Amino acid sequence: MPTIFFSKKSENYLKKAAEELKVAFGIIIGQKTSDDKYNIIHFAKLSEDEESISSSAPETIPSIENVDVQSLADQWISASKMTPGSFSVIGVFMSNGENDSNDEKQTKNIKKMLTELYKLTTNSNSTFEYAEHTKDLEILFLSYAASSSKANVKIFSNSSSGGNLMPADCKIVEKLPQWYLFESNYELEDVFPITDNREQVNIENQFNAVLQAVKSNIQNSKIFIQQQNVDDNSTLENYLKENNNKKNEVPVFNASILLTANVSNEFLIKIRPFNGTVRFSGIVSSRIWSQAKNTFKEIKESIRRDVLRSLAARIQIYCDGLTDIHSNTVGIVVNEPPRRIYFCNSESQGIQFSEYIFRGETPSVAVSQAKQILDMDINSDCIFDDLEGLPDDEVTSLIDEPIKAETSIKTNGGFEISRTMYMLGITVALLVLLLSVLLNYLFL
Incomplete structure (x- = not known):
């Protein structure tokens, strides 16, 4: 049976989310290994800015029946772009006061929601398909009961009959192994x-x-x-x-x-x-x-x-x-x-997510995106923006300019010499060589 692991810190996040929203929905980021083990490194609830609950039932307590699956799919795809390649968005979670995901009606609603989520993510018109294994996409569904501190996990796989839900074991550990x-x-x-x-x-x-x-x-x-x-x-x-x-x-x-x-x-x-x-x-x-x-x-x-x-x-x-x-x-x-920058927070065990900024944008863009998409609070000291440099302005500007006879050549030391001076130096070197050969011939 597949086994899912997550830490006590992650469990505290689920409890806090349930306290704030009564019922919270969001995405799961983690890593699946070849022996059917899943290590969850991050939970991210839907942003309060997102319309996570269907407008048809504004007064209803959030539930599987009225969650906006499109919002979950949008968060899934956005978070996939920010997640390092060793991890993926591997599922969704629901954190509430009671764990009723074993109920037959609830199971039917889970399958319906995950089937729709599967279609929205795999049929996205983004470049998602080029980097992800969407054909065999499996989706974890983790239901956490804050009152009993219990987690129930099922694994969804798509099929022509509407999808299958398989049980999985779940273990909450003090801390995940070293990365x-x-x-x-x-x-x-x-x-x-x-x-x-x-x-x-x-x-x-x-x-x-x-x-x-x-x-x-x-x-x-x-x-x-x-x-x-x-x-x-x-x-x-x-x-x-x-x-x-x-x-x-x-x-x-x-x-x-x-x-x-x-x-x-x-x-x-x-x-x-x-x-x-x-x-x-x-x-x-x-x-x-x-x-x-x-x-x-x-x-x-x-x-x-x-x-x-x-x-x-x-x-x-x-x-x-x-x-x-x-x-x-x-x-x-x-x-x-845009170029790639990295960021992390105090609870990410050193694991860094990434964001992309254009020329002229400040790395602080990552702060707002991390909060909105990953529900992660970061500060400027945790942003690493020097791994990909900006293109050389002098090189790109030459594209729009005609090539001149006196084209400059930049050396490794940063000094600039003109083409004329460069050819003159070669000529002088050749003359010295010829003179040396001539003198050697005369005196031997």
Whole structure:
């Protein structure tokens, strides 16, 4: 039987939510391991700004019958963009004074709600489908009774008959095991063709086509841990023992993503006419968290998912902000999607969520989003905004300017020299070389 774990701190959150709202609904964020164990790291109730209860019954105490499933789906999708790739939104919760989820009528209502939630999330027109495993999506439903301090969990799987609910064991522990951080940077420097022959092309469609190509690349990539090719079946626990890691030491692991030479990519192996190009340039920062029992196969898949999720999230955020989704293929257009920043709070066990900000926006944007979507209070000291730098203004400005004869070349030291001076230096060096050869010939 599947087993669900969450900490005493998380239980206190459920109790407080029930006290404030009588009946509270929200999402569950956690991690599922290969042995059917679920570790819940965060509960987030629906924001008070959200219309979580149907307007048809404003005076009714919140219940499964009148909860607005669309609000839950919106929170689910928004939180998925902010969650690191090692975790996912894995379900919804209901916290109230009594636990009546075993009632036959209540079970029917749960199935109806989760079926609708499944359809809303998997049929979303966002980039959600590119980074998530939506076809086999399972949804946890956790009902917590504050009066008896008991939690009842069921797992929903979709079917043509309206979905199935399976029981699961639930354990509330004092504290979840230690989490280990894996950091990596995925560098993008690729040019992809625009095959649409219309003068006006859909920007989002082009970006999504590129995302599919990147997905193919990264799924076939090799990931090295600490510059080592670690066996996928080995666990992090064994790796720590083999490398004599001290018990009190919690290292940060470096992960390197390398593309294999035999990557099959339809954009790279076919010769065909195109109407323009899309160039992706920059670095995608990735941070994921793992427990010692996780295998390296699970860890590597989490890294891949995090990169794809981050790319998909910033593309969707950028496209949602466009006044016109179409672009002219004549000329050069510079698009600057938002960059990724991280944040955490005192109760997150060091696990960081992420948000995306545009040029000119301050990291404080993450504060309001964390509160609204994740019901998480953070301060500016817990925001990490220096892992992805802004694009170089001097480089992007050259796109709109004609190339001049005296083009500047910037050296690593930051000094600028003109092309004329550069050629003059080479000429002088050649003259010195010729003079040396001539003198050597005359005096020998």
